[in-house]
Amino acid sequence: MKRVVSLWVAVGVAVLFVIIVGILLSVYSDVLWFNALGYASVYWITLRAKVFAFFIFSIIFFFLSWTNVRAAYRLSPKPEETGFFEDLNVLEMVTRSRLQRIGWTVGLVFLSMIVGGVAVSKWDLILRFLNRIPFGYGEPIFGQDVGFYVFTLPFLKFVQQWFLNSLVFALIISAIVYAQEKAIMVLSSQVRVSKATRSHLSFVGGLVFLFIAWGIRLKIFDLLYSTRGVVNGTGYADQHAQIPAYWIITISAVLCSVALFVNVKKRSWQIPLWSIGGLIAISVVAGAIYPGIIQQMVVKPNEITKERPYILNNIRATIKAFGLSNVDLVPFDVSEDLTYGDVVKNVGTISNIKLWDPRPLAQTYKQIQEMRLYYNFVSVDEDRYMVGGKYTHVMLSPRELSTRKLSRQAQTWVNIHLKYTHGYGLCMSPVANLTEEGLPVLLVKDLPPESYPGLEMERPEIYYGEETRDYCIVGTSEEEFDYPSGDENVYVTYEGDGGVPLGSGLKRLAYAWRFRDLKILLTGYITVDSRIMLHRLITERTRTVAPFLYYDRDPYMVIANGRLFWIMDAYTITDMYPYSELFGAGLKGLNYIRNSVKLVIDAYNGDIDYYVVDESDPIVRVYMRIFPELFRPFGEMSPDIKAHIRYPRDLFSIQVQVYSKYHMKDPQVFYNQEDLWALPHQTYEGNEIVMKPYYVTMKLPQKEKAEFRLMV
Numbered sequence: 001m002k003r004v005v006s007l008w009v010a011v012g013v014a015v016l017f018v019i020i021v022g023i024l025l026s027v028y029s030d031v032l033w034f035n036a037l038g039y040a041s042v043y044w045i046t047l048r049a050k051v052f053a054f055f056i057f058s059i060i061f062f063f064l065s066w067t068n069v070r071a072a073y074r075l076s077p078k079p080e081e082t083g084f085f086e087d088l089n090v091l092e093m094v095t096r097s098r099l100q101r102i103g104w105t106v107g108l109v110f111l112s113m114i115v116g117g118v119a120v121s122k123w124d125l126i127l128r129f130l131n132r133i134p135f136g137y138g139e140p141i142f143g144q145d146v147g148f149y150v151f152t153l154p155f156l157k158f159v160q161q162w163f164l165n166s167l168v169f170a171l172i173i174s175a176i177v178y179a180q181e182k183a184i185m186v187l188s189s190q191v192r193v194s195k196a197t198r199s200h201l202s203f204v205g206g207l208v209f210l211f212i213a214w215g216i217r218l219k220i221f222d223l224l225y226s227t228r229g230v231v232n233g234t235g236y237a238d239q240h241a242q243i244p245a246y247w248i249i250t251i252s253a254v255l256c257s258v259a260l261f262v263n264v265k266k267r268s269w270q271i272p273l274w275s276i277g278g279l280i281a282i283s284v285v286a287g288a289i290y291p292g293i294i295q296q297m298v299v300k301p302n303e304i305t306k307e308r309p310y311i312l313n314n315i316r317a318t319i320k321a322f323g324l325s326n327v328d329l330v331p332f333d334v335s336e337d338l339t340y341g342d343v344v345k346n347v348g349t350i351s352n353i354k355l356w357d358p359r360p361l362a363q364t365y366k367q368i369q370e371m372r373l374y375y376n377f378v379s380v381d382e383d384r385y386m387v388g389g390k391y392t393h394v395m396l397s398p399r400e401l402s403t404r405k406l407s408r409q410a411q412t413w414v415n416i417h418l419k420y421t422h423g424y425g426l427c428m429s430p431v432a433n434l435t436e437e438g439l440p441v442l443l444v445k446d447l448p449p450e451s452y453p454g455l456e457m458e459r460p461e462i463y464y465g466e467e468t469r470d471y472c473i474v475g476t477s478e479e480e481f482d483y484p485s486g487d488e489n490v491y492v493t494y495e496g497d498g499g500v501p502l503g504s505g506l507k508r509l510a511y512a513w514r515f516r517d518l519k520i521l522l523t524g525y526i527t528v529d530s531r532i533m534l535h536r537l538i539t540e541r542t543r544t545v546a547p548f549l550y551y552d553r554d555p556y557m558v559i560a561n562g563r564l565f566w567i568m569d570a571y572t573i574t575d576m577y578p579y580s581e582l583f584g585a586g587l588k589g590l591n592y593i594r595n596s597v598k599l600v601i602d603a604y605n606g607d608i609d610y611y612v613v614d615e616s617d618p619i620v621r622v623y624m625r626i627f628p629e630l631f632r633p634f635g636e637m638s639p640d641i642k643a644h645i646r647y648p649r650d651l652f653s654i655q656v657q658v659y660s661k662y663h664m665k666d667p668q669v670f671y672n673q674e675d676l677w678a679l680p681h682q683t684y685e686g687n688e689i690v691m692k693p694y695y696v697t698m699k700l701p702q703k704e705k706a707e708f709r710l711m712v
Contacts, residue, residue: 022513029510033534037608039545041629049123058116061166065108068170068204069177075196076181100180104173115166124548125244129155131625135618139224139578140313141234147618149221149578149590154534157218164211171204195267202272206260209279213253220246224578228295229307230671231314232591233277233579236306241294245286252282288463290673304671311667317579321592322658329663331700345699349708352697354394354431356440358382359684361429364440365397369427372484374405374420377427381556382695384646384708385431387443387452391706393697394443396428398557398564398603400467414478421472421494421533423462424559425449426564430695444559447483448490458562463498464606466555468536471515474499475523498605499531501516504604538566538601545628546570547607548623549597552650560640563604567641569596569648570610572619581662583654595651597622597631600641602620611637613645647710652693656712679712 027047034043132151138144177183183197193201220243228242229235259275299306300510319325343350358380365377377397384393400423403416424447429440443452449460461482463472474480474494482492502508505521511532512520520526535541538555552569575582577592594617600609612620613634624631634642661676664670680691699706 003344004667007126022084022675025510025513028506029514032507032510033501034545037545037606039608039630040105042545042627045127045627046123049127050120053119053123055114055115057119057162058112061115062108062112062164064170065173066105068174068200069101069104069108070184070439071200072174072177072197073181075077075194075200076178077194079287083497090529102410104177120164123154125158127626128622131622133618133622136248139317141224141239141578142221144221144578146330146578149224149576150186150574151622153218154576157215160211160218162216164208167208167211169202171201171208174204175359189599190331193269198267198269199264201269202263204258205272206264209253209257209260213250213257215554216246216250216253220250225576225582228291228300229310230303230573231307231311233310233314233317235310236299237291237295239310241291242287245290247281248286249283263398267345268434304668307671308667311670313579315662315665315667315670317577318581318589318658318662321580321656322662323594324585324655324659324662327659327663328352330702340634348391348705349698352430352432352706354694354696356395356429356431360572361395361440362397363437365427368439369399369442370444371399374401374403375399375423376402376405376467380555381554382431383556383646384697385443385559386454391697393431393708394428395431395440395661396426396444398462398465398503399423399447400462400465403470413517414525416470416524417472417519418476418478419481421463421474421480422482423465423467425457425460425462426559428455447485455559456562457564460564461492462564462603463494463533464536464538464601464603466538468538471511471534471536473502473526473530473532473564475527475529477527480524494531496605498533498602498607499533502526502530502532503528533606536606538568541601541606542568542570542599542608546610546623546627551599552648555601556646557603558641558644560644563602564643566599566601566603567644567650568599568601569595570599572596572617572623572649574619581658583658592619593651593654594619595648598634598637598645600637609637646695646708649693649710652710652712656693701711 010142030043030277034040063416068180132147135146135150137146139146159393175184178194178197178201183194185192223234223238223242223246225237228237234243243331256279257576259271264272270273284467323710345678350594362377362380369379376399378400380395380397382393382395384391386392387394401420403411403420406415406420426444426449427442428444429442433441435441444450444455445455449457450456462468463474479491479493482490484490500507500511502511508521508526511534512518512544514534520532535544539551540547542551550573552571553567555568558565558567572594573590574592575589580587580591582591594614596612596614597620598611598613601607610631611634612624615621620631656679660679661670661673663677664673664675667674680690681688693710693712695708695710697706697708700709
């Protein structure tokens with residue numbers, strides 16, 4: 001028996017050792033990656049917040065649970081008092097009690113760790129609360145600054161709900177212990193509870209109802225997101241019925257809590273039963289029935305009259321939350337009398353009339369420029385360049401390498417991770433030109449790239465992109481495939497500083513563990529100059545560094561300073577902006593959005609720069625306080641890259657859908673939906689679809705020259 005126990009102990013210790021070593025190796029590999037990218041501070045700030053949340057909530061949960069379990073054992077009657085353990089001797093009773101307490105302790109330790117692990121996911125919520133700032137303007141019902149709802153209220157609701165759940169759990173396990181110790185018994189269809197048990201459970205119950213009262217108080221603020229009325233936000237019934245009802249219920253819950261605290265001394269069943277029953281009755285009548293009656297009997301027959309000020313509140317909040325406050329409505333007079341003078345004045349528009357659509361152009365690029373089966377044009381992007389001294393609207397697509405398109409026998413570990421490591425160059429063509437064969441006029445084409453003057457690339461390699469899903473190791477003794485040249489291939493050795501240096505055995509072990517790939521540890525191709533590149537998919541890469549931002553679905557590549565860069569738009573969003581309409585499509589449920597950050601990713605080295613383009617956004621300013629070394633001012637962006645900044649399509653799509661309804665500023669017109677705009681439709685491949693926003697280059701009547709614009 002002892003040998004079996006010793007064996008299990010040894011196995012347990014070995015498993016625990018492997019788990020701890022695995023965690024340390026994973027952390028070490030993360031530290032190496034963040035450090036190589038220059039964002040070690042971001043990792044440590046995030047890790048500290050997670051560790052803080054884990055230990056604080058684990059300790060508090062264990063304290064609440066074990067304190068109540070211990071109190072339950074201490075207050076339970078002794079075995080000899082109950083008469084239920086007469087067949088056990090003293091030693092057996094003591095052993096049984098100790099085993100039970102050890103079991104509870106071990107169980108609560110593990111459960112506390114699980115609870116702490118769940119709280120880890122709230123690290124962002126905690127940091128935003130600790131670094132909160134005001135928006136500088138309030139909402140119209142309670143006068144609270146909007147920052148309270150965005151940064152403080154979510155944290156308070158989390159804390160309230162967490163303590164309520166923990167106390168309810170403590171109440172339940174206390175009752176279980178009392179039942180085990182025969183302090184709670186069912187005899188002759190009657191429940192018998194000792195007086196000490198009543199006192200203890202009444203005290204914990206009093207705490208439970210205090211947190212219930214706090215939760216109902218916080219629900220008053222939730223009425224700013226109410227959907228009872230015509231629009232999102234507090235309506236007439238909410239303000240004149242639901243808010244008073246919630247105050248009544250809050251006070252009732254506090255009185256219920258006081259009654260339970262009084263019952264600690266009284267030790268009666270009547271007090272808790274009557275107080276809890278009264279609270280339930282008040283909650284049903286005041287919290288549900290009364291506001292419903294007001295809504296149906298007072299508001300519905302006079303809806304526009306009663307809801308007018310609340311509709312106006314919703315319109316104003318939604319316009320501000322979606323960044324539509326500065327929209328200018330400019331009428332355009334349509335004239336069919338086109339003159340030569342009009343043509344001369346609008347040559348920039350006419351010379352960039354789009355003859356190509358990105359969707360069929362992607363297939364054309366694949367047919368004429370993929371060169372090999374393993375190359376892939378993932379998407380076609382739009383941009384503008386100076387070509388031959390002219391402002392030219394172009395479409396382009398990076399030529400990425402997909403190892404999944406290699407033949408089956410070629411999909412070896414060496415090929416996937418050491419040899420076929422990068423894509424090469426891109427295709428670019430103006431939107432307004434065709435060849436005699438009906439093909440695009442290529443400004444950048446072929447391998448190695450042939451480029452129009454001004455579009456040359458010194459570094460056409462693409463190690464980081466939209467297709468680069470596998471890790472790769474560069475700087476090995478095995479040369480990398482660069483590009484095909486006729487019947488032969490050209491090979492190259494990486495010359496940059498991207499990735500993590502992989503010279504030491506410990507680093508190789510860390511990444512072998514991370515990828516569960518023993519070949520990283522055993523291969524002889526790795527040298528002291530080798531570097532491992534991971535998180536090469538740019539969407540994954542950016543989210544790994546800054547998961548609190550929300551990213552545009554259409555990153556696009558630019559040529560700048562002879563190199564290839566990805567530009568990606570990032571948003572700060574929330575669904576807690578008071579009174580604003582909730583928008584559920586696209587990114588996620590949101591009622592506030594700002595395109596506050598532009599990212600620039602080097603396709604060769606993988607460097608990421610986060611540029612703040614809207615410092616008026618309070619949410620991004622909070623993140624700048626949390627991560628002071630992450631963000632850079634927009635003024636530091638290279639002018640060559642800044643020339644390719646564009647208005648993001650995802651944001652524009654959301655704003656168009658919101659503004660199609662919220663351009664109606666008059667509550668009466670809004671209520672009747674008299675001027676609701678409908679998005680245009682188009683026919684594509686025989687199907688009628690809603691037209692998506694598209695980029696054009698055109699000169700507006702008030703402007704001096706043609707500009708790159710987004711329209712629908």
